[in-house]
Amino acid sequence: MRAWAASVEEVFREASARWTLLAYFALSTLFILIFALAVNLDIVDGALAGAKLFGKELDLAGEKIDMDRLVLGFETGFSGVLFMLGTFLALFATAHLVPRLQEKGTIDLYLSRPVGRTKLLLSRYSGGLLLAAANLLYLIGSIWLIVFWKTGVAHPRFLLGGVVILFTVACLVAFAFLIGVVTSSTAVSLMVTYAIFFFAMLLSAREKIAAAVSTEFSANLVRTLYWIFPKTAELAQGTVALVSDGAHGVAPVDPLAVYGTTALFGILSLVLASWRFSRKDF
Amino acid sequence: MTPVIEAEGLRKVYRSRFGTRRVNALDGIDLSVGAGEVFGLLGPNGAGKTTTVKILLGLTRPTAGGARLFGIPVSDPESRRRVGYLPEGHRFPGYLTARQTLSIFGRMSGMARSAVAARVPDLLARVRLSDWADVKVKKFSKGMTQRLGLAAALVHDPDVLLLDEPTDGVDPVGRREIRDLLRDEAARGRAILLNSHLLSEIELTCDRVAVLRRGRVAAQGRIADLTAQGSRYRMTASPVDETLLAAFRDTGASVERVNGHIVLGTRDLTHLNSLVDALRARGALLTELSPVRSTLEDVFVDLVRTGEGAEKTQ
Numbered sequence: 001m002r003a004w005a006a007s008v009e010e011v012f013r014e015a016s017a018r019w020t021l022l023a024y025f026a027l028s029t030l031f032i033l034i035f036a037l038a039v040n041l042d043i044v045d046g047a048l049a050g051a052k053l054f055g056k057e058l059d060l061a062g063e064k065i066d067m068d069r070l071v072l073g074f075e076t077g078f079s080g081v082l083f084m085l086g087t088f089l090a091l092f093a094t095a096h097l098v099p100r101l102q103e104k105g106t107i108d109l110y111l112s113r114p115v116g117r118t119k120l121l122l123s124r125y126s127g128g129l130l131l132a133a134a135n136l137l138y139l140i141g142s143i144w145l146i147v148f149w150k151t152g153v154a155h156p157r158f159l160l161g162g163v164v165i166l167f168t169v170a171c172l173v174a175f176a177f178l179i180g181v182v183t184s185s186t187a188v189s190l191m192v193t194y195a196i197f198f199f200a201m202l203l204s205a206r207e208k209i210a211a212a213v214s215t216e217f218s219a220n221l222v223r224t225l226y227w228i229f230p231k232t233a234e235l236a237q238g239t240v241a242l243v244s245d246g247a248h249g250v251a252p253v254d255p256l257a258v259y260g261t262t263a264l265f266g267i268l269s270l271v272l273a274s275w276r277f278s279r280k281d282f
Numbered sequence: 283m284t285p286v287i288e289a290e291g292l293r294k295v296y297r298s299r300f301g302t303r304r305v306n307a308l309d310g311i312d313l314s315v316g317a318g319e320v321f322g323l324l325g326p327n328g329a330g331k332t333t334t335v336k337i338l339l340g341l342t343r344p345t346a347g348g349a350r351l352f353g354i355p356v357s358d359p360e361s362r363r364r365v366g367y368l369p370e371g372h373r374f375p376g377y378l379t380a381r382q383t384l385s386i387f388g389r390m391s392g393m394a395r396s397a398v399a400a401r402v403p404d405l406l407a408r409v410r411l412s413d414w415a416d417v418k419v420k421k422f423s424k425g426m427t428q429r430l431g432l433a434a435a436l437v438h439d440p441d442v443l444l445l446d447e448p449t450d451g452v453d454p455v456g457r458r459e460i461r462d463l464l465r466d467e468a469a470r471g472r473a474i475l476l477n478s479h480l481l482s483e484i485e486l487t488c489d490r491v492a493v494l495r496r497g498r499v500a501a502q503g504r505i506a507d508l509t510a511q512g513s514r515y516r517m518t519a520s521p522v523d524e525t526l527l528a529a530f531r532d533t534g535a536s537v538e539r540v541n542g543h544i545v546l547g548t549r550d551l552t553h554l555n556s557l558v559d560a561l562r563a564r565g566a567l568l569t570e571l572s573p574v575r576s577t578l579e580d581v582f583v584d585l586v587r588t589g590e591g592a593e594k595t596q
Contacts, residue, residue: 014377106375111339112444
C-alpha cells in the first residue's frame with residue numbers, strides 16, 4: 001500500500017511539473033471564468049426574462065424561457081463537448097506515464113524496489129486515472145456550480161455525465177498503456193489511441209459500411225471490429241442521454257452492448273499490458 | 283560465511299526481434315557474496331557485468347541457471363526488500379527534490395512516510411547534500427546526482443548494495459568519501475557488489491573480485507591472490523656482488539637486477555629460504571624481502587588479452 005501511494009504521489013508530482021497539465025488547468029479556468037463573467041441572466045419567476053452576453057443584450061423576442069429547460073438544454077449540449085474535450089485532455093495528460101517509466105536509467109530505479117511489476121503498472125494506471133478524475137471534477141464541477149450560481153437550477157445528472165467520461169477515459173488509458181508498454185513511445189501510444197477513438201466512432205455506422213463494402217468477409221470484419229473496439233460514439237451518446245434524462249430526443253444506449261463490451265476492451269488491454277510488462281527484459 | 287548473493291550457472295541469450303541473431307551475454311556464471319564482503323565485478327565492455335546485475339535484480343530473466351538474494355529467488359520481488367541498487371546512468375525524476383526523491387523511493391521499499399522523513403536528513407548529510415535537500419534534482423551536477431543515487435540506494439537501510447559505477451562523475455574527494463562510506467557499510471555487515479571500470483577503485487575497495495570475459499568468469503578470488511605473481515620476490519640486501527648472484531643462479535633461481543634491488547624467481551618457499559641462507563652465509567645483510575605483485579590492471583589486461591588471443595587461435 002505504501003509503494004502504491006508513493007507511486008500515485010509521484011504521478012501527481014510529475015503532472016504538476018508538466019506544462020501540459022498546467023496549461024490544461026489554465027485553459028479550463030479561463031473557460032470557466034469567461035463563462036462565469038460573460039453571461040448575465042435576468043430571471044423572473046423561474047423564467048429567463050433577459051440575457052446579456054459580454055454586456056450585450058440578447059434578443060429573446062419578448063418570450064419568457066423556462067429556466068429549468070434552458071439549463072437542461074445547455075448541460076445536455078455541453079456534456080457532448082465535455083466528452084470529447086475531457087477524453088482528449090485526459091489521454092494527453094497520462095499517455096506518457098508508461099513510456100517515461102520504461103526509459104533507460106529510470107526503469108531500474110523502480111524495478112529494483114520490492115514492488116511487483118503488475119502492481120507498479122497498476123499503481124501508475126490508478127494514479128493517471130485519479131489525475132483524469134481530478135481534471136474532470138474541476139471542469140464539470142466548476143461549470144455545474146457556475147450554472148447553479150447564475151440560474152439557481154441544479155441538475156445532479158450533469159455531474160453523472162462525468163462518470164461516463166471517466167469510464168471512457170479509463171478504457172482508453174488502459175489501451176494507451178498497452179501501446180506504451182509495447183512501443184515505449186508516448187507519441188505512438190497517443191496516435192494509436194486517438195486513431196482507435198475515431199475509428200470506433202466510424203464503426204458505429206457499421207451496418208451502412210457493411211452494406212457498402214463488396215464482400216461478405218469485409219462486412220463481417222467491420223461488424224467484428226465494432227464489437228472488439230470501444231463504443232466511443234455510443235459512449236458520447238450515453239453521456240448526453242444520461243445528462244438529458246430522455247429529454248431533447250437523445251435515446252439511451254444498451255448498457256451491456258456499450259458499457260459491457262467497452263469495459264471488456266479496457267480490462268483486456270490492461271491485462272495484456274500487465275502481462276507484457278511483467279515479461280519484458282530491461 | 284552464509285552467502286547473501288548467489289548465482290549458479292547463469293546463462294543469458296539475447297535474441298534479435300525476429301530471432302535471426304543470438305548473443306550469448308552470459309555463459310554459465312557462478313557467484314557467491316557473503317555478508318560484510320565487498321565484491322568487485324570486472325570486465326571489458328560487453329563482458330556481461332550489467333546483465334549479471336540486472337538478473338540479480340529481476341530486471342532481466344536468465345535463459346538458464348538461477349540466482350538468489352538471501353536465499354529468495356530473484357524472480358520474487360520480496361528478494362529485493364533488503365537490496366539497495368545504484369544503476370549506471372540513472373535518471374531520477376528531475377521534477378522531484380532530493381528529499382522528495384528519497385521519500386518516494388523509500389516508501390516504494392516499504393518504509394512508512396514518518397520513518398523516511400526521520401532518516402532523510404542524516405542520509406543527505408552522509409552524502410553531503412544537506413544544503414540541497416529541497417532543490418529539484420534537475421539542477422544537480424552529475425556528481426551530486428550520483429551521491430543522491432547512493433543515498434536512494436541506502437534509504438531503506440538495505441543489507442545488500444549493488445552499485446554500478448558508483449563514483450562515475452564524482453570528484454576525487456567525493457570518490458574518497460564514497461569509498462569510505464562503502465567500507466563503513468561493509469563493516470556494518472552489508473554485502474556490496476561493485477561493478478566498475480575504475481580498477482584502482484576496485485583495488486582500494488573490494489575484498490574479492492571476479493573478472494568476466496565474454497560472459498564467463500575468467501578469474502575469481504581475493505585481490506591479493508590474483509595479483510601475487512607466483513614465486514617472484516623482490517630482495518634488497520648489501521653487499522651483493524656478481525659472485526653471490528651467480529651462486530643464486532646455480533641453484534636454478536632466475537635473477538634480475540632492477541633499480542637497485544634484485545628480483546628472484548624461485549621454485550618454492552624452501553628454495554627462497556635457501557637463497558636467504560646463502561646470502562647470510564656470505565655476510566650480506568637483508569633489508570627487504572617481499573613478494574612481487576602485479577597491479578589489478580595488469581591482471582585484468584592479461585586476462586582479457588589472453589582470452590582474445592585464445593579466441594583468435596580457435
